[in-house]
Amino acid sequence: xxxxxxxxxxxxxxxxxxxxxxxxxxxxxxxxxxxxxxxxxxxxxxxxxxxxxxxxxxxxxxxxxxxxxxxxxxxxxxxxxxxxxxxxxxxxxxxxxxxxxxxxxxxxxxxxxxxxxxxxxxxxxxxxxxxxxxxxxxxxxxxxxxxxxxxxxxxxxxxxxxxxxxxxxxxxxxxxxxxxxxxxxxxxxxxxxxxxxxxxxxxxxxxxxxxxxxxxxxxxxxxxxxxxxxxxxxxxxxxxxxxxxxxxxxxxxxxxxxxxxxxxxxxxxxxxxxxxxxxxxxxxxxxxxxxxxxxxxxxxxxxxxxxxxxxxxxxxxxxxxxxxxxxxxxxxxxxxxxxxxxxxxxxxxxxxxxxxxxxxxxxxxxxxxxxxxxxxxxxxxxxxxxxxxxxxxx
Amino acid sequence: xxxxxxxxxxxxxxxxxxxxxxxxxxxxxxxxxxxxxxxxxxxxxxxxxxxxxxxxxxxxxxxxxxxxxxxxxxxxxxxxxxxxxxxxxxxxxxxxxxxxxxxxxxxxxxxxxxxxxxxxxxxxxxxxxxxxxxxxxxxxxxxxxxxxxxxxxxxxxxxxxxxxxxxxxxxxxxxxxxxxxxxxxxxxxxxxxxxxxxxxxxxxxxxxxxxxxxxxxxxxxxxxxxxxxxxxxxxxxxxxxxxxxxxxxxxxxxxxxxxxxxxxxxxxxxxxxxxxxxxxxxxxxxxxxxxxxxxxxxxxxxxxxxxxxxxxxxxxxxxxxxxxxxxxxxxxxxxx
Numbered sequence: 001x002x003x004x005x006x007x008x009x010x011x012x013x014x015x016x017x018x019x020x021x022x023x024x025x026x027x028x029x030x031x032x033x034x035x036x037x038x039x040x041x042x043x044x045x046x047x048x049x050x051x052x053x054x055x056x057x058x059x060x061x062x063x064x065x066x067x068x069x070x071x072x073x074x075x076x077x078x079x080x081x082x083x084x085x086x087x088x089x090x091x092x093x094x095x096x097x098x099x100x101x102x103x104x105x106x107x108x109x110x111x112x113x114x115x116x117x118x119x120x121x122x123x124x125x126x127x128x129x130x131x132x133x134x135x136x137x138x139x140x141x142x143x144x145x146x147x148x149x150x151x152x153x154x155x156x157x158x159x160x161x162x163x164x165x166x167x168x169x170x171x172x173x174x175x176x177x178x179x180x181x182x183x184x185x186x187x188x189x190x191x192x193x194x195x196x197x198x199x200x201x202x203x204x205x206x207x208x209x210x211x212x213x214x215x216x217x218x219x220x221x222x223x224x225x226x227x228x229x230x231x232x233x234x235x236x237x238x239x240x241x242x243x244x245x246x247x248x249x250x251x252x253x254x255x256x257x258x259x260x261x262x263x264x265x266x267x268x269x270x271x272x273x274x275x276x277x278x279x280x281x282x283x284x285x286x287x288x289x290x291x292x293x294x295x296x297x298x299x300x301x302x303x304x305x306x307x308x309x310x311x312x313x314x315x316x317x318x319x320x321x322x323x324x325x326x327x328x329x330x331x332x333x334x335x336x337x338x339x340x341x342x343x344x345x346x347x348x349x350x351x352x353x354x355x356x357x358x359x360x361x362x363x364x365x366x367x368x369x370x371x372x373x374x375x376x377x378x379x380x381x382x383x384x385x386x387x388x389x390x391x392x393x394x
Numbered sequence: 395x396x397x398x399x400x401x402x403x404x405x406x407x408x409x410x411x412x413x414x415x416x417x418x419x420x421x422x423x424x425x426x427x428x429x430x431x432x433x434x435x436x437x438x439x440x441x442x443x444x445x446x447x448x449x450x451x452x453x454x455x456x457x458x459x460x461x462x463x464x465x466x467x468x469x470x471x472x473x474x475x476x477x478x479x480x481x482x483x484x485x486x487x488x489x490x491x492x493x494x495x496x497x498x499x500x501x502x503x504x505x506x507x508x509x510x511x512x513x514x515x516x517x518x519x520x521x522x523x524x525x526x527x528x529x530x531x532x533x534x535x536x537x538x539x540x541x542x543x544x545x546x547x548x549x550x551x552x553x554x555x556x557x558x559x560x561x562x563x564x565x566x567x568x569x570x571x572x573x574x575x576x577x578x579x580x581x582x583x584x585x586x587x588x589x590x591x592x593x594x595x596x597x598x599x600x601x602x603x604x605x606x607x608x609x610x611x612x613x614x615x616x617x618x619x620x621x622x623x624x625x626x627x628x629x630x631x632x633x634x635x636x637x638x639x640x641x642x643x644x645x646x647x648x649x650x651x652x653x654x655x656x657x658x659x660x661x662x663x664x665x666x667x668x669x670x671x672x673x674x675x676x677x678x679x680x681x682x683x684x685x686x687x688x689x690x691x692x693x694x695x696x697x698x699x700x701x702x703x704x705x706x707x708x709x710x711x712x713x714x715x716x717x718x719x720x721x722x723x724x725x726x727x728x729x730x
Contacts, residue, residue: 204415211678212678212696215403215407216678232633
């Protein structure tokens with residue numbers, strides 16, 4: 001018995017020693033649950049950054065990085081916390097890319113990451129609530145808050161000289177959050193929301209909603225809904241009765257089916273969805289396709305950026321200790337410094353090793369603001385001659 | 395003071411949409427009420443029967459469109475409607491032979507048949523999704539508007555537009571024709587009379603030599619016709635999506651019960667009561683009152699009795715009140 005104990009202890013010691021040369025990153029995503037189709041390409045994006053760093057051989061004097069997956073179930077806070085706890089205490093990761101959905105991210109951040117002092121960079125949690133969470137400087141995200149989209153919408157309307165709109169939103173967390181943040185931003189900018197009314201998805205008839213919105217009036221109808229659900233019913237009703245003929249479409253509405261179904265009827269309508277025109281996006285698409293996954297899938301670029309940010313921050317700090325490198329995340333993400341695109345991580349590691357400064361742009365044009373979240377780049381679109389065309393980027 | 399604009403706004407946003415929606419609900423409720431009256435159970439599969447009928451019609455419409463057939467300004471779906479009805483009738487008679495007849499022979503209690511119809515509902519649900527998919531299908535062609543809001547404004551110079559869609563016009567005209575034909579059939583023909591006799595008193599009808607199987611078959615055929623017409627009209631006016639047909643079941647049942655289950659006249663009245671109450675109670679009267687009020691008295695608030703979130707609460711509120719004070723419904727149907 002004594003011998004066995006000794007042997008185990010010795011084995012534990014040797015693995016511990018070997019681990020010093022090899023660090024781990026946790027990838028904490030909803031591999032099961034409602035967004036399970038997105039998770040594999042997100043994980044592949046993060047792993048692409050890891051293998052790029054490994055191939056360079058420049059990371060912290062030849063330290064190699066490997067990844068460990070954890071499942072959050074997207075809507076399962078209990079599972080997410082257990083997975084995060086396992087990644088931190090049992091797998092001994094040095095940083096976490098995740099979580100995926102806003103609710104579970106908040107749970108695992110507060111119950112696992114903060115108590116253990118672990119850095120988390122989420123590629124896809126967009127709830128405005130995460131901007132104000134007390135995170136001890138440990139939480140960042142490479143996706144923008146929906147509060148940001150509300151602000152962008154207010155800016156677009158103000159630039160177009162539109163001062164009065166009616167708003168209808170799909171009755172769930174996404175729709176309500178977006179509609180409220182938009183109303184706050186728009187009213188602060190001096191606009192007037194005549195009515196902010198919910199609609200249920202999949203209902204038989206939207207005449208009542210359209211009637212109320214028409215009566216409230218406004219120059220434009222903002223439809224914060226889903227294009228394959230109630231959003232289409234509302235637009236149909238509004239067009240048929242002549243209540244509105246110009247609409248604003250947030251990200252849930254901008255899609256190919258919108259153009260196919262309503263393209264020639266909503267002339268002059270406009271909207272926005274996440275997107276940027278940096279060459280980083282194109283580069284990442286090439287790299288991802290070569291690596292054999294779908295890099296254009298939602299939040300895959302953001303995942304690459306999240307993993308890259310953690311590794312670059314470690315290099316800048318010269319340490320894999322979350323308490324040390326957490327202060328470097330903002331430095332490597334933002335100017336000043338040499339701009340870094342996907343595929344240039346080796347160059348970035350070299351500059352950082354020499355004590356230089358980098359400005360990580362990455363696949364999604366990362367620019368971290370305020371509490372460590374992406375400033376958010378949106379593509380502004382407009383319908384001209386029945387076609388959806390890009391007006392610009394914000 | 396501008397009463398003409400007020401009337402136009404009210405017509406455009408309340409009366410025309412509610413009339414069209416009411417006619418669709420009435421046609422659906424007629425089917426439910428016929429089954430309740432003659433076969434004596436609440437058919438929960440009715441919403442999905444409508445979806446199946448609309449689906450058959452859409453498939454034939456696509457075929458006709460492929461051949462280049464069309465009705466000019468009217469939607470091609472009207473041409474395909476008889477084929478849709480035939481397909482649905484076959485499905486319903488098949489279901490009756492395979493499922494309902496067994497329970498009828500057993501003289502099963504109505505509540506058992508209700509549960510059986512729920513099972514049928516789920517199967518039809520799956521069948522429709524399997525064949526045509528869960529997505530929206532748009533099959534409206536021909537002229538979209540009888541009069542569009544923009545042309546009305548240009549024609550009259552009024553501030554308010556008035557839109558009247560082809561599908562709304564079709565819905566109202568077809569509903570009137572179908573209801574007239576149904577009443578003629580039930581009151582004047584031999585088969586119709588035997589159906590009513592069977593509904594009033596099954597044993598007496600059997601004694602006087604009425605063949606029950608024949609009555610049942612005719613009932614299913616008529617129900618197939620009503621369900622398909624209602625489903626197609628609804629699909630033309632809004633859009634075809636299997637899930638919304640399933641959701642339609644609630645307002646349809648509310649209509650049938652408010653009117654009095656088993657009473658065809660009640661089903662029609664119930665359909666309009668539900669449609670108008672959903673739309674008028676939650677309508678914001680700001681615009682209309684703004685036109686009517688003398689200068690300076692226009693309301694600032696929306697003048698909305700209840701937010702649109704409550705529109706279902708309104709129709710079910712009416713349902714509860716009717717059941718409390720008049721359990722047989724407005725037109726003295728059978729008590730529930």
